Amino acid sequence: MPLGVNPEEFPFVDPATLRKAVVVCHRNADADAYLSAYAISMLIGTLAPWCETDIATPGGMTTLTQKLSMKFPHRIADGSDGDYDLYVAVDVGDEELLNEWKEKFRVSQGVKVLVDHHPSRGGDLYSYAIIDEEATSAAEVVSGLFERRGVTPDPQTAQALLEAMLFDSSHLAIAGPSGLKAAVKLIDAGADLALARQELRSEPDYGEVIARLKGAQRASIYKAGKWVMATSHIGSFQAHVARALIYLGADLGLVAGESDGETRVSMRATQRFHEATGVKLGSQVAEEMAKRLGGHGGGHATAASFSTTSGEEGTVQATMKRFEELLGELKKLD
Ligand SMILES: [Mn+2]
The missing domain is CATH 3.90.1640.10 (inorganic pyrophosphatase (n-terminal core))
Structure with a gap:
């Protein structure tokens, strides 16, 4: 370049x-x-x-x-x-x-x-x-x-x-x-x-509103030390749902969805999370997962995405493993 x-x-x-x-x-x-x-x-x-x-x-x-x-x-x-x-x-x-x-x-x-x-x-x-x-x-x-x-x-x-x-x-x-x-x-x-x-200012997009609410309803919650992470899945608006999980108070939101035959994952983190842990979602997670699973991705420290063809569940699991490597043990809450 x-x-x-x-x-x-x-x-x-x-x-x-x-x-x-x-x-x-x-x-x-x-x-x-x-x-x-x-x-x-x-x-x-x-x-x-x-x-x-x-x-x-x-x-x-x-x-x-x-x-x-x-x-x-x-x-x-x-x-x-x-x-x-x-x-x-x-x-x-x-x-x-x-x-x-x-x-x-x-x-x-x-x-x-x-x-x-x-x-x-x-x-x-x-x-x-x-x-x-x-x-x-x-x-x-x-x-x-x-x-x-x-x-x-x-x-x-x-x-x-x-x-x-x-x-x-x-x-x-x-x-x-x-x-x-x-x-x-x-x-x-x-x-x-x-x-x-x-x-x-725009009219609410009700497709997006429903996606955000469904995403919140389906969320799984993890803790890594004091950090709270939420994962979810939705067919569209993955990035919006990940951001909505942050608005709800999660330090990190990860949302996966299948579309056009690929699995898309969007992630958002708070600035606080990034500064305290040093984790960069773009280079350390999105790019790394795209490399491990085959696909493409990247982004910023607190906002990133990647696509693979590894399926929703496997991709989320593998990504949470990656977070475990970076943050230490994750505990899933019921
Ligand atoms: Mn821009």
Whole structure:
């Protein structure tokens, strides 16, 4: 992975020669991915006004993102648009989340850039990578690109970036100093904070509500020393259910589910748990389990996921064994 590139050189193509670009989100694009892509498109448009830029949303977008895309409309690539001069992947983390676009990246002669706040996955899919793991949103990294290129976002683009930033940073609660500074600069550029909060509010998704309640109902509870861990299984919304287990007070939530012939596992942990135990869910559990069971996965210290084909029960058991290696003996509560 080519790291340490100079963000001032973004997009790493002479703008004068740039004709066609695409910005690709992770599958089922969330607000951070889509709105960051929207802003990158605006940045490319400022640097190369003659360039036609598409956004690609492999596998569609979340319900909230669909709503936001009405307010921040953009041409969406339909996959039949041929080759591009420039491919920018944003907020993707694991390159598998590019779906069919991974192959397009691989075969294209165009320049391929990654803009992300997830840990780098290695590999050689990208020509250039701009990664800031300290950033709590991809939008924060994108705001940095505007700044490094000396471009002030127009008020609509500033609004998009601020909403993306709020979405991915629990409304700035987990943002660091650079995130907060970036947010203030966006407000100075014309973004409206109250409006951003309002637009991120969404109608409850009752499919998700039921999944969370069922997940809680089916939970198994474990203790490792003082730590409380909850596991559950559900056919969809695994990540939401894992987060719901944390809201209920567990230090760690693990939720498995079968879909499309694979077993998906989502994990969430509290910051307290991570700091006290040193356990990193992404590198020490998700990546490790994907390696042991065959599959792929990764993520952050407190939020990670992986997929295997080992079946729900076996996968959960093997993962709890992994936690036992890391934390000492687990006791299952009745
Ligand atoms: Mn993100």
